[in-house]
Amino acid sequence: MKYVRLDHSGTPRWGVIKGDEVLTLSKPPYDGLEYDGGKLPLSQCRLLAPCEPTKIVCVGKNYIEHAKEMGSEPPGFPILFLKGVNTVNRPDGAVHAPDFVGRLDYEGELAVIIRRRAKDVKAKDFSDYVLGYTCLNDVTARDIQQHDGQWTRAKSMDGFCPMGPWAADGVDPSGLKLVTRLNGTVVQQGSTADFITPVPQLLEFITAAMTLEPGDVIATGTPAGIGSMIPGDQVEVEIEGIGTLKNQVV
Numbered sequence: 001m002k003y004v005r006l007d008h009s010g011t012p013r014w015g016v017i018k019g020d021e022v023l024t025l026s027k028p029p030y031d032g033l034e035y036d037g038g039k040l041p042l043s044q045c046r047l048l049a050p051c052e053p054t055k056i057v058c059v060g061k062n063y064i065e066h067a068k069e070m071g072s073e074p075p076g077f078p079i080l081f082l083k084g085v086n087t088v089n090r091p092d093g094a095v096h097a098p099d100f101v102g103r104l105d106y107e108g109e110l111a112v113i114i115r116r117r118a119k120d121v122k123a124k125d126f127s128d129y130v131l132g133y134t135c136l137n138d139v140t141a142r143d144i145q146q147h148d149g150q151w152t153r154a155k156s157m158d159g160f161c162p163m164g165p166w167a168a169d170g171v172d173p174s175g176l177k178l179v180t181r182l183n184g185t186v187v188q189q190g191s192t193a194d195f196i197t198p199v200p201q202l203l204e205f206i207t208a209a210m211t212l213e214p215g216d217v218i219a220t221g222t223p224a225g226i227g228s229m230i231p232g233d234q235v236e237v238e239i240e241g242i243g244t245l246k247n248q249v250v
Contacts, residue, residue, distance in 0.1 A: 002166040003029050005048040030115050030214040048090045050134050050167040051113045051215040056083040062196050062221025069224050078197045078205050084156040091164030094250045102143040106229050107222035108180035108188050108237035111136035113167045118212040123200035132167030135237040135245035136219050162247045173199040177240040190223025
């Protein structure tokens, strides 16, 4: 099943994709589906990010080759950082960096959307807490990251977290192919089978320290191949079994 959020006459609505239509819901799907009888053509829907997180928990250097390209050894435990909710951006939303940013990078990632409050979750129970999976671009002001020596400002500028196009359930996160394209050219290729810390163990590690709420997001890390993008570029993040996230840099 694929869950979407959409802009319906200026009002955000939840829905479920069925064929080429969206069946609208009367409330978010976290506690089960409650249809309201509405039906819209998917092609005419302006999709929004498929959740409204209270926090976006990101995992740094979760692929060995990416850790190496960043000039470090793979970490012995998950390295966590947060992106602010101001970074949430919709599918097809414009990505724009402030004028002081010298290098803007893409980072294609698998994202996990939380279904219900999660605290001290055991890895074996992880699927009980997952609404679905989506594509995410962890947009990064690389020169700011290097200047600051930590990641908050570089990762949390407005619109720096496009997500979508929807949340897909019934997906096994342990071996999904991920491809990032820049203007149609493949720049990243990876598989979640290469995670240093897989999704079940990530959820256990994170919830040992902090409570996750419905709609919160775990960004699971990017494979090797990060690089810069400039105004006019289009970035696509495609993940097997989910779909393709497309955003334009302006």
